[in-house]
Amino acid sequence: MTTTVGIVAPTRVPVDSTRKTSLVAGALYLITFASSIPAVFLLSPVLSNPDYIVSAGADTSVLLGCFLDVVNALACIGTAVALYSVVKRQHEGFALGFVTTRLLEAAIIVIGVVSLLSVVTLRQNLAGTARADEASLVAVGQSLVAVRDWTFLLGPNLMAALNALLLGTLMYRSGLVPRLIPTMGLIGGVLLLADVTAIFFGSYELGALWHGIAAAPIFSWELSLGVWLVVKGFKPSPITTNTVPAGAAHPSFPVA
Secondary structure, three states, X not given: OOEEEOOOOOOOOOOOHHHHHHHHHHHHHHHHHHHHHHHHHHOHHHHHOOOHHHOOOOHHHHHHHHHHHHHHHHHHHHHHHHHHHXXXXXXXXXXXXXXXXXXXXXXXXXXXXXXXXXXXXXXXXXXXXXXXXXHHHHHHHHHHHHHHHHHHHHHHHHHHHHHHHHXXXXXXHHOOOOOHHHHHHHHHHHHHHHHHHHHHOOOOOOOOXXXXXXXXXXXXXXXXXXXXXXXXXXXXXXXXXXXXXXXXXXXXXXXX
């Protein structure tokens, strides 16, 4: 005769691992906004003043902006690491592509940060000294700012468009979030790719109205994804069926 003995579930049940993943990934997406938006304003003195390197300068503002850009870069990497374990179940190749473009985005952002930190260092060490050639310093400063401008185009724009297309496809096919959210990412990815191409070949400047229009869907995609993942988590999906949800009862085992 075989009887079944139920194992009593412990009082404290661990949170579903996918819920932890969604919380971490969503929070990191929100951190990218909380760091990158203030950084734009804090970096304005060095980006908008061609003679910053020989002027009084607002070094504290620029240094804080650079620090926030580094935080943004690290958060970018974190989103990729956090989501990879889940989205790879949908398509490992696309998931690896997403991680790669996110890493490249972060690396390019950091290159831009280093170029601006170099401007600050040169201003502090050489500007106003007897050995300083102001015209040469201004030329060097403008060159370093130009490096940052290009990194801004290739990092938070080109790479953001590519990882939106990859992650948007994974999220749309898996149904982990409402399909309206990845649809914004897919549309935004195409628009931003076209926009970056136009800017790259000189059709208009990075700050033009068309760029703002093209970037808006990507902004909405990443913000809504971050908020959804924090507030709601992943929707039920075939790729998460192998995880035990929070509060699930422990199975019963037959005992002879």
